[in-house]
Amino acid sequence: MLKWILILCLAGLTTATANADELVLAENGKSDYQIVIPDESKDALIDNWLLMTAKLVQAAFEKNGFQVNVVKEAAKASDKPGIYLGATELAKKARLKLEEIEDWTYFIKTVGHDIIIAGHDRKDPQNDIRHTQTSLALLGTVKGACDFLREYAGVRFLFMNKDQEIYTMRDGKSNAFN
Numbered sequence: 001m002l003k004w005i006l007i008l009c010l011a012g013l014t015t016a017t018a019n020a021d022e023l024v025l026a027e028n029g030k031s032d033y034q035i036v037i038p039d040e041s042k043d044a045l046i047d048n049w050l051l052m053t054a055k056l057v058q059a060a061f062e063k064n065g066f067q068v069n070v071v072k073e074a075a076k077a078s079d080k081p082g083i084y085l086g087a088t089e090l091a092k093k094a095r096l097k098l099e100e101i102e103d104w105t106y107f108i109k110t111v112g113h114d115i116i117i118a119g120h121d122r123k124d125p126q127n128d129i130r131h132t133q134t135s136l137a138l139l140g141t142v143k144g145a146c147d148f149l150r151e152y153a154g155v156r157f158l159f160m161n162k163d164q165e166i167y168t169m170r171d172g173k174s175n176a177f178n
Contacts, residue, residue, distance in 0.1 A: 023113060025083075025152075026066040033061075035070045036082040036090075045137055046121045050086045053145045057083060060155050081113035086141045091118045098140075106144030117144040 025033055035054045041047050054070040061068045071077070073088050084090050087098055096107050098120045106119035119140015149155035 023081075023110065023115070026061060026064070026068075029065050031061060031066040031068050032080050033068050034077060034080050034082050035068055036073050036076050036084045036088060037070065038086050038088045039072045039074050041087065041121070043123060045123060046086070046139075049121065049137060049139050049142060053139075053142050054085055057085070057145055057149065060149050060153050064153070082115070084114060084116045084118070085145060086118055086121055088116070088118070090114060091116050101140060104138065104140050104143045106140040106147075108144060108148060115148075117141060117148055119144055 025031060035057050037050045037054050038047075041050070051070070058068055058070050073084075073090070076082055082090075090111060091098065091107075094109055094111055094116055096109065096116065096118055098107075098118055101120035104119065106117065109116045119142075121137065121139050121141050123137050146155075
């Protein structure tokens with residue numbers, strides 16, 4: 001029997017303390033959680049990266065026998081807790097100052113039974129300087145989600161010898177999850 005337990009202190013830090021609460025993310029083949037992404041960001045590239053990150057988190061749950069849905073924030077089931085990725089409305093209500101982050105820093109914060117993983121996600125500012133149209137970005141949320149999976153779900157990331165072409169964007173859209 002596999003059970004995922006996340007211990008975060010009530011202030012939303014990622015270390016367990018004497019004031020810690022225990023959140024059970026999944027147990028006995030069942031999870032009440034859903035993975036929540038923003039309805040829409042200012043950039044399709046960021047939306048694509050957040051969707052791919054949500055699918056990665058979903059795959060980690062599935063490989064351990066738990067089904068979770070990926071939903072946009074407006075479609076979230078109000079009776080279920082969520083793992084919120086990126087600059088969601090919940091992250092804004094939690095007063096996370098994502099725009100002030102200049103690097104890959106991210107927040108992992110609990111709000112009740114909800115978990116927020118968010119960084120300042122944006123296109124690589126060097127694109128404008130070089131006048132290129134690459135799909136490079138600075139994605140604190142992606143780093144935060146990977147660290148979350150590594151620290152709390154035991155996920156180990158290995159080289160994937162698979163055609164990555166399906167994950168590239170064409171005409172501002174991803175073909176990976178249509």
